[in-house]
Amino acid sequence: MKNQSGALTKKILALLLVIAVAVTAVIGWRLGKGTSVRPPAEIEDYLFWQAKDLTDFKLMGADSKTLGLNDLKGKWSFIFFGYTHCPDVCPLTLGILGKAFKLMEKDPAAFQEVQGIFISVDPKRDTPELLKEYVSYFNNKFTGVTGDAAQLDALARQMSALYTIHPKEPGKSEDSYLVSHNSTVFLVDPQGRLYGRFPPPQTPQEIAEVFLKTRTFYNERSKKRWNLF
Amino acid sequence: MESFLKTLTALMLGLAALGASAGGTDIQIQDPWVQAAPPNVKVVAAYLEIKNNGDKPQILTNASSPAFDEVGIHQSVMHGNMVHMEQLKELTIPPHASVVLNPGGLHLMLTGAKKPLNIGDQVPMTLTFHSGQKIEAKAIVRPGQTEGMEDHQHMNHSGHETHKH
Numbered sequence: 555m556k557n558q559s560g561a562l563t564k565k566i567l568a569l570l571l572v573i574a575v576a577v578t579a580v581i582g583w584r585l586g587k588g589t590s591v592r593p594p595a596e597i598e599d600y601l602f603w604q605a606k607d608l609t610d611f612k613l614m615g616a617d618s619k620t621l622g623l624n625d626l627k628g629k630w631s632f633i634f635f636g637y638t639h640c641p642d643v644c645p646l647t648l649g650i651l652g653k654a655f656k657l658m659e660k661d662p663a664a665f666q667e668v669q670g671i672f673i674s675v676d677p678k679r680d681t682p683e684l685l686k687e688y689v690s691y692f693n694n695k696f697t698g699v700t701g702d703a704a705q706l707d708a709l710a711r712q713m714s715a716l717y718t719i720h721p722k723e724p725g726k727s728e729d730s731y732l733v734s735h736n737s738t739v740f741l742v743d744p745q746g747r748l749y750g751r752f753p754p755p756q757t758p759q760e761i762a763e764v765f766l767k768t769r770t771f772y773n774e775r776s777k778k779r780w781n782l783f
Numbered sequence: 784m785e786s787f788l789k790t791l792t793a794l795m796l797g798l799a800a801l802g803a804s805a806g807g808t809d810i811q812i813q814d815p816w817v818q819a820a821p822p823n824v825k826v827v828a829a830y831l832e833i834k835n836n837g838d839k840p841q842i843l844t845n846a847s848s849p850a851f852d853e854v855g856i857h858q859s860v861m862h863g864n865m866v867h868m869e870q871l872k873e874l875t876i877p878p879h880a881s882v883v884l885n886p887g888g889l890h891l892m893l894t895g896a897k898k899p900l901n902i903g904d905q906v907p908m909t910l911t912f913h914s915g916q917k918i919e920a921k922a923i924v925r926p927g928q929t930e931g932m933e934d935h936q937h938m939n940h941s942g943h944e945t946h947k948h
Protein backbone atom coordinates (compact mmCIF):
# COMPACT_ATOMS: atom_id res chain seq x y z
CA MET A 555 0.00 0.00 0.00
CA LYS A 556 2.68 2.42 1.01
CA ASN A 557 4.66 1.34 -2.01
CA GLN A 558 1.68 1.77 -4.31
CA SER A 559 0.96 5.26 -3.12
CA GLY A 560 4.65 6.11 -3.50
CA ALA A 561 4.56 4.97 -7.14
CA LEU A 562 1.43 7.04 -7.73
CA THR A 563 3.06 10.13 -6.27
CA LYS A 564 6.02 9.55 -8.57
CA LYS A 565 3.69 9.23 -11.54
CA ILE A 566 1.88 12.43 -10.62
CA LEU A 567 5.16 14.24 -10.12
CA ALA A 568 6.42 13.02 -13.48
CA LEU A 569 3.21 14.17 -15.14
CA LEU A 570 3.45 17.56 -13.45
CA LEU A 571 7.02 17.83 -14.61
CA VAL A 572 6.04 17.09 -18.20
CA ILE A 573 3.25 19.70 -18.04
CA ALA A 574 5.60 22.26 -16.49
CA VAL A 575 8.17 21.70 -19.20
CA ALA A 576 5.54 21.98 -21.93
CA VAL A 577 4.04 25.18 -20.48
CA THR A 578 7.46 26.74 -20.07
CA ALA A 579 8.36 25.83 -23.63
CA VAL A 580 5.14 27.35 -24.99
CA ILE A 581 5.57 30.52 -22.92
CA GLY A 582 9.20 30.76 -23.95
CA TRP A 583 8.32 30.24 -27.59
CA ARG A 584 5.59 32.89 -27.46
CA LEU A 585 7.82 35.35 -25.63
CA GLY A 586 10.61 34.68 -28.05
CA LYS A 587 8.27 35.22 -30.94
CA GLY A 588 6.86 38.41 -29.47
CA THR A 589 10.18 40.09 -28.81
CA SER A 590 12.27 38.79 -31.63
CA VAL A 591 10.10 38.92 -34.72
CA ARG A 592 8.61 42.32 -34.21
CA PRO A 593 11.06 45.23 -34.10
CA PRO A 594 10.51 48.07 -31.62
CA ALA A 595 7.88 50.53 -32.85
CA GLU A 596 10.36 53.39 -33.29
CA ILE A 597 12.38 51.49 -35.90
CA GLU A 598 9.65 49.38 -37.47
CA ASP A 599 8.84 51.87 -40.24
CA TYR A 600 12.44 51.92 -41.40
CA LEU A 601 12.80 48.17 -41.74
CA PHE A 602 11.57 45.92 -44.47
CA TRP A 603 8.90 43.54 -43.29
CA GLN A 604 11.14 40.76 -44.47
CA ALA A 605 14.84 41.20 -45.16
CA LYS A 606 15.48 40.67 -48.85
CA ASP A 607 18.41 38.59 -50.08
CA LEU A 608 20.42 40.42 -52.70
CA THR A 609 21.93 38.69 -55.69
CA ASP A 610 25.51 39.38 -56.69
CA PHE A 611 26.49 42.50 -58.60
CA LYS A 612 29.73 44.10 -59.74
CA LEU A 613 30.51 47.81 -59.58
CA MET A 614 33.76 49.59 -60.27
CA GLY A 615 35.71 51.56 -57.68
CA ALA A 616 38.99 53.48 -57.86
CA ASP A 617 42.36 51.72 -58.20
CA SER A 618 40.77 48.89 -60.24
CA LYS A 619 38.87 47.66 -57.19
CA THR A 620 35.44 46.18 -57.67
CA LEU A 621 32.53 46.03 -55.29
CA GLY A 622 30.25 43.01 -55.10
CA LEU A 623 27.85 41.33 -52.74
CA ASN A 624 30.72 39.79 -50.74
CA ASP A 625 32.01 43.27 -49.90
CA LEU A 626 28.73 43.98 -48.14
CA LYS A 627 28.90 40.90 -45.94
CA GLY A 628 30.08 41.35 -42.37
CA LYS A 629 29.26 45.07 -42.46
CA TRP A 630 26.25 47.29 -42.22
CA SER A 631 26.17 49.17 -45.52
CA PHE A 632 24.47 52.49 -46.12
CA ILE A 633 23.87 52.79 -49.85
CA PHE A 634 22.96 55.95 -51.73
CA PHE A 635 22.47 56.44 -55.48
CA GLY A 636 23.35 59.82 -56.97
CA TYR A 637 25.84 61.69 -59.14
CA THR A 638 28.54 64.26 -58.47
CA HIS A 639 27.08 66.91 -60.76
CA CYS A 640 24.15 67.02 -58.36
CA PRO A 641 24.71 70.23 -56.40
CA ASP A 642 21.86 70.09 -53.95
CA VAL A 643 20.48 66.75 -52.77
CA CYS A 644 23.62 64.60 -53.16
CA PRO A 645 26.03 66.69 -51.08
CA LEU A 646 23.19 67.29 -48.65
CA THR A 647 22.50 63.58 -48.18
CA LEU A 648 26.17 62.57 -48.06
CA GLY A 649 26.75 65.33 -45.52
CA ILE A 650 23.88 64.02 -43.40
CA LEU A 651 25.13 60.44 -43.66
CA GLY A 652 28.67 61.54 -42.82
CA LYS A 653 27.42 63.31 -39.74
CA ALA A 654 25.29 60.29 -38.81
CA PHE A 655 28.49 58.18 -38.92
CA LYS A 656 30.19 60.64 -36.57
CA LEU A 657 27.27 60.28 -34.15
CA MET A 658 27.64 56.48 -34.28
CA GLU A 659 31.19 56.77 -32.96
CA LYS A 660 29.71 56.78 -29.43
CA ASP A 661 29.10 53.05 -29.99
CA PRO A 662 32.53 51.84 -31.18
CA ALA A 663 31.45 48.25 -31.88
CA ALA A 664 28.63 49.47 -34.12
CA PHE A 665 30.78 52.16 -35.71
CA GLN A 666 33.34 49.56 -36.67
CA GLU A 667 30.71 47.70 -38.68
CA VAL A 668 29.42 50.57 -40.82
CA GLN A 669 30.37 51.57 -44.33
CA GLY A 670 28.87 54.06 -46.75
CA ILE A 671 28.56 53.32 -50.46
CA PHE A 672 27.83 56.07 -52.96
CA ILE A 673 26.78 54.66 -56.32
CA SER A 674 26.97 57.10 -59.19
CA VAL A 675 24.29 56.46 -61.79
CA ASP A 676 26.16 58.85 -64.12
CA PRO A 677 29.18 56.83 -65.29
CA LYS A 678 29.69 59.11 -68.28
CA ARG A 679 30.86 61.97 -66.06
CA ASP A 680 31.78 60.15 -62.85
CA THR A 681 34.91 58.06 -63.12
CA PRO A 682 35.82 55.79 -60.18
CA GLU A 683 38.84 58.03 -59.46
CA LEU A 684 36.69 61.16 -59.31
CA LEU A 685 34.21 59.33 -57.08
CA LYS A 686 36.95 58.33 -54.66
CA GLU A 687 37.97 61.94 -54.18
CA TYR A 688 34.36 63.03 -54.00
CA VAL A 689 33.17 60.64 -51.29
CA SER A 690 36.28 60.89 -49.10
CA TYR A 691 35.46 64.56 -48.70
CA PHE A 692 32.32 63.67 -46.76
CA ASN A 693 33.53 60.73 -44.68
CA ASN A 694 36.46 58.33 -44.80
CA LYS A 695 34.13 55.35 -44.41
CA PHE A 696 32.55 56.08 -47.78
CA THR A 697 33.34 54.24 -50.99
CA GLY A 698 32.37 55.55 -54.41
CA VAL A 699 31.50 53.16 -57.22
CA THR A 700 29.80 53.18 -60.58
CA GLY A 701 29.32 50.91 -63.59
CA ASP A 702 27.69 50.65 -66.97
CA ALA A 703 23.91 50.60 -67.23
CA ALA A 704 23.69 46.82 -66.90
CA GLN A 705 25.98 46.77 -63.85
CA LEU A 706 24.08 49.60 -62.20
CA ASP A 707 20.70 48.07 -62.93
CA ALA A 708 21.79 44.73 -61.44
CA LEU A 709 21.79 46.34 -58.00
CA ALA A 710 19.47 49.31 -58.47
CA ARG A 711 16.59 47.08 -59.61
CA GLN A 712 16.87 44.94 -56.50
CA MET A 713 16.40 48.07 -54.43
CA SER A 714 13.80 49.66 -56.70
CA ALA A 715 16.18 52.61 -56.96
CA LEU A 716 15.09 54.04 -60.29
CA TYR A 717 17.07 56.71 -62.06
CA THR A 718 16.76 58.65 -65.29
CA ILE A 719 19.41 60.46 -67.28
CA HIS A 720 17.74 63.38 -69.02
CA PRO A 721 18.73 64.71 -72.42
CA LYS A 722 20.62 67.99 -72.26
CA GLU A 723 18.68 71.14 -72.91
CA PRO A 724 19.03 72.59 -76.38
CA GLY A 725 21.80 75.15 -76.68
CA LYS A 726 23.62 73.88 -73.60
CA SER A 727 26.88 72.00 -73.41
CA GLU A 728 27.07 68.21 -73.83
CA ASP A 729 27.90 67.81 -70.18
CA SER A 730 25.04 69.82 -68.73
CA TYR A 731 22.36 67.14 -68.55
CA LEU A 732 20.46 66.44 -65.36
CA VAL A 733 19.83 63.12 -63.65
CA SER A 734 16.85 62.08 -61.55
CA HIS A 735 17.60 59.54 -58.87
CA ASN A 736 16.26 57.88 -55.77
CA SER A 737 17.12 59.84 -52.65
CA THR A 738 16.57 57.04 -50.15
CA VAL A 739 19.50 55.77 -48.10
CA PHE A 740 19.32 51.96 -48.16
CA LEU A 741 20.55 49.76 -45.32
CA VAL A 742 22.02 46.35 -46.07
CA ASP A 743 22.66 43.97 -43.15
CA PRO A 744 25.86 41.96 -42.54
CA GLN A 745 24.36 38.96 -44.34
CA GLY A 746 24.02 41.05 -47.50
CA ARG A 747 20.27 41.44 -47.24
CA LEU A 748 18.32 44.61 -47.91
CA TYR A 749 17.21 45.30 -44.37
CA GLY A 750 15.97 48.88 -44.07
CA ARG A 751 15.75 52.28 -45.67
CA PHE A 752 15.83 55.94 -44.73
CA PRO A 753 13.52 57.91 -47.01
CA PRO A 754 14.11 61.65 -47.52
CA PRO A 755 14.33 64.02 -45.84
CA GLN A 756 16.73 62.40 -43.39
CA THR A 757 18.55 63.86 -40.39
CA PRO A 758 21.87 62.63 -38.93
CA GLN A 759 20.28 61.98 -35.52
CA GLU A 760 17.49 59.95 -37.07
CA ILE A 761 19.85 57.75 -39.08
CA ALA A 762 22.26 57.19 -36.18
CA GLU A 763 19.59 56.39 -33.60
CA VAL A 764 17.51 54.18 -35.83
CA PHE A 765 20.61 52.30 -36.96
CA LEU A 766 21.93 51.67 -33.43
CA LYS A 767 18.52 50.35 -32.34
CA THR A 768 18.22 48.28 -35.48
CA ARG A 769 21.61 46.69 -34.90
CA THR A 770 20.71 45.85 -31.29
CA PHE A 771 17.44 44.31 -32.44
CA TYR A 772 19.23 42.35 -35.16
CA ASN A 773 21.90 41.02 -32.79
CA GLU A 774 19.40 39.99 -30.11
CA ARG A 775 17.29 38.30 -32.69
CA SER A 776 20.15 36.25 -34.07
CA LYS A 777 21.19 35.29 -30.50
CA LYS A 778 17.67 33.99 -29.83
CA ARG A 779 17.77 32.03 -33.05
CA TRP A 780 20.87 30.22 -31.83
CA ASN A 781 19.19 29.34 -28.52
CA LEU A 782 16.31 27.71 -30.31
CA PHE A 783 18.35 25.30 -32.38
CA MET B 784 45.80 91.49 -29.46
CA GLU B 785 46.27 89.03 -32.25
CA SER B 786 43.18 87.12 -31.24
CA PHE B 787 41.26 90.39 -31.00
CA LEU B 788 42.26 91.19 -34.58
CA LYS B 789 41.22 87.71 -35.64
CA THR B 790 37.82 88.17 -34.00
CA LEU B 791 37.44 91.55 -35.64
CA THR B 792 38.36 90.14 -39.03
CA ALA B 793 35.95 87.25 -38.56
CA LEU B 794 33.24 89.70 -37.58
CA MET B 795 33.84 91.85 -40.61
CA LEU B 796 33.91 88.85 -42.90
CA GLY B 797 30.64 87.76 -41.35
CA LEU B 798 29.08 91.13 -42.03
CA ALA B 799 30.40 91.08 -45.57
CA ALA B 800 28.87 87.64 -46.00
CA LEU B 801 25.48 89.05 -45.08
CA GLY B 802 26.17 90.99 -48.17
CA ALA B 803 23.01 92.85 -49.08
CA SER B 804 23.61 96.22 -50.67
CA ALA B 805 20.92 98.14 -48.89
CA GLY B 806 20.76 101.58 -50.54
CA GLY B 807 17.08 102.41 -50.98
CA THR B 808 15.80 99.02 -51.96
CA ASP B 809 12.94 96.92 -50.72
CA ILE B 810 14.88 93.75 -51.39
CA GLN B 811 17.14 92.26 -48.78
CA ILE B 812 19.41 89.27 -49.24
CA GLN B 813 20.20 87.35 -46.09
CA ASP B 814 22.75 84.69 -45.25
CA PRO B 815 23.91 83.80 -48.75
CA TRP B 816 26.08 80.68 -48.72
CA VAL B 817 27.42 78.06 -51.05
CA GLN B 818 27.43 74.38 -50.12
CA ALA B 819 31.07 73.33 -49.85
CA ALA B 820 31.99 70.54 -52.24
CA PRO B 821 35.06 68.46 -53.04
CA PRO B 822 37.61 70.39 -55.15
CA ASN B 823 36.90 68.36 -58.29
CA VAL B 824 33.25 69.38 -58.32
CA LYS B 825 32.27 71.96 -60.92
CA VAL B 826 28.60 72.29 -59.98
CA VAL B 827 27.52 73.66 -56.62
CA ALA B 828 24.42 75.19 -55.08
CA ALA B 829 23.96 78.54 -53.38
CA TYR B 830 21.32 79.25 -50.77
CA LEU B 831 19.98 82.47 -49.35
CA GLU B 832 16.92 84.26 -48.13
CA ILE B 833 15.33 86.97 -50.26
CA LYS B 834 13.21 89.42 -48.30
CA ASN B 835 10.78 91.78 -49.93
CA ASN B 836 10.00 94.67 -47.63
CA GLY B 837 8.00 96.57 -50.25
CA ASP B 838 4.35 96.71 -51.24
CA LYS B 839 4.86 95.19 -54.67
CA PRO B 840 5.90 91.65 -55.56
CA GLN B 841 9.53 91.26 -56.63
CA ILE B 842 10.49 88.77 -59.27
CA LEU B 843 13.98 87.32 -59.48
CA THR B 844 14.65 86.72 -63.16
CA ASN B 845 18.36 86.14 -63.38
CA ALA B 846 21.45 85.40 -61.34
CA SER B 847 25.09 85.43 -62.32
CA SER B 848 28.53 85.10 -60.85
CA PRO B 849 31.95 85.93 -62.30
CA ALA B 850 33.27 82.76 -60.62
CA PHE B 851 30.97 80.46 -62.64
CA ASP B 852 29.96 79.97 -66.26
CA GLU B 853 26.30 79.94 -65.45
CA VAL B 854 23.82 80.41 -62.62
CA GLY B 855 20.30 79.00 -62.76
CA ILE B 856 17.29 79.21 -60.49
CA HIS B 857 16.56 75.61 -59.60
CA GLN B 858 14.30 73.53 -57.47
CA SER B 859 14.81 69.96 -56.31
CA VAL B 860 11.46 68.22 -56.44
CA MET B 861 10.58 64.89 -54.87
CA HIS B 862 8.22 62.51 -56.58
CA GLY B 863 7.88 59.68 -54.14
CA ASN B 864 11.51 58.94 -53.34
CA MET B 865 12.75 60.14 -56.72
CA VAL B 866 14.40 63.52 -56.74
CA HIS B 867 14.87 65.63 -59.79
CA MET B 868 15.79 69.20 -60.52
CA GLU B 869 13.65 71.69 -62.32
CA GLN B 870 14.84 74.95 -63.77
CA LEU B 871 12.64 77.93 -62.88
CA LYS B 872 12.33 80.93 -65.19
CA GLU B 873 11.72 83.25 -62.29
CA LEU B 874 11.05 83.36 -58.59
CA THR B 875 8.41 85.65 -57.14
CA ILE B 876 8.76 87.13 -53.69
CA PRO B 877 5.36 88.44 -52.55
CA PRO B 878 5.17 91.85 -50.81
CA HIS B 879 6.25 91.84 -47.18
CA ALA B 880 7.32 88.24 -47.38
CA SER B 881 10.47 86.29 -47.92
CA VAL B 882 11.51 83.24 -49.88
CA VAL B 883 14.17 80.98 -48.42
CA LEU B 884 16.41 78.86 -50.61
CA ASN B 885 17.50 75.86 -48.56
CA PRO B 886 19.17 72.49 -49.26
CA GLY B 887 16.74 69.95 -50.68
CA GLY B 888 14.52 72.53 -52.36
CA LEU B 889 15.05 75.89 -54.01
CA HIS B 890 18.63 76.74 -54.87
CA LEU B 891 20.76 78.73 -57.24
CA MET B 892 22.70 76.22 -59.28
CA LEU B 893 26.20 77.40 -60.11
CA THR B 894 27.76 75.49 -62.97
CA GLY B 895 31.24 75.62 -64.44
CA ALA B 896 33.39 76.72 -61.50
CA LYS B 897 36.34 78.69 -62.83
CA LYS B 898 38.50 77.54 -59.94
CA PRO B 899 38.06 75.13 -57.01
CA LEU B 900 36.26 76.62 -54.04
CA ASN B 901 37.50 76.33 -50.49
CA ILE B 902 35.60 76.65 -47.27
CA GLY B 903 35.56 80.31 -46.29
CA ASP B 904 35.81 81.60 -49.87
CA GLN B 905 33.35 84.22 -50.96
CA VAL B 906 31.44 83.92 -54.19
CA PRO B 907 30.26 87.24 -55.61
CA MET B 908 26.82 87.06 -57.16
CA THR B 909 24.47 89.45 -58.90
CA LEU B 910 20.74 88.94 -58.63
CA THR B 911 18.62 90.70 -61.23
CA PHE B 912 14.96 91.42 -60.62
CA HIS B 913 12.14 92.04 -63.07
CA SER B 914 12.11 95.71 -62.07
CA GLY B 915 15.64 96.00 -63.45
CA GLN B 916 17.08 96.24 -60.02
CA LYS B 917 20.37 94.44 -59.48
CA ILE B 918 21.54 93.30 -56.08
CA GLU B 919 25.06 92.19 -55.27
CA ALA B 920 25.68 89.52 -52.69
CA LYS B 921 28.70 87.60 -51.48
CA ALA B 922 27.98 83.98 -50.65
CA ILE B 923 30.36 82.31 -48.24
CA VAL B 924 31.44 78.73 -48.91
CA ARG B 925 30.65 76.46 -45.99
CA PRO B 926 29.63 72.86 -45.39
CA GLY B 927 25.95 72.16 -44.98
CA GLN B 928 26.85 69.66 -42.28
CA THR B 929 29.79 70.51 -40.08
CA GLU B 930 30.59 67.71 -37.68
CA GLY B 931 30.28 64.94 -40.26
CA MET B 932 32.97 66.35 -42.48
CA GLU B 933 36.49 65.00 -42.48
CA ASP B 934 38.34 67.82 -40.72
CA HIS B 935 38.28 70.48 -43.41
CA GLN B 936 37.60 73.34 -41.07
CA HIS B 937 35.46 74.00 -38.06
CA MET B 938 32.97 76.78 -38.18
CA ASN B 939 29.71 77.86 -36.70
CA HIS B 940 26.59 77.58 -38.68
CA SER B 941 22.96 78.13 -38.11
CA GLY B 942 21.44 74.69 -38.27
CA HIS B 943 20.66 73.88 -41.86
CA GLU B 944 20.51 70.22 -41.14
CA THR B 945 16.86 69.87 -40.31
CA HIS B 946 15.27 71.41 -43.37
CA LYS B 947 12.17 69.70 -44.52
CA HIS B 948 10.26 70.87 -47.50
Ligand SMILES: [Cu+2]
Pocket residue numbers: 641642857858868890891892
Ligand atom coordinates in the same frame (compact mmCIF):
# COMPACT_ATOMS: atom_id res chain seq x y z
CU1 LIG C 1 19.99 72.29 -59.42
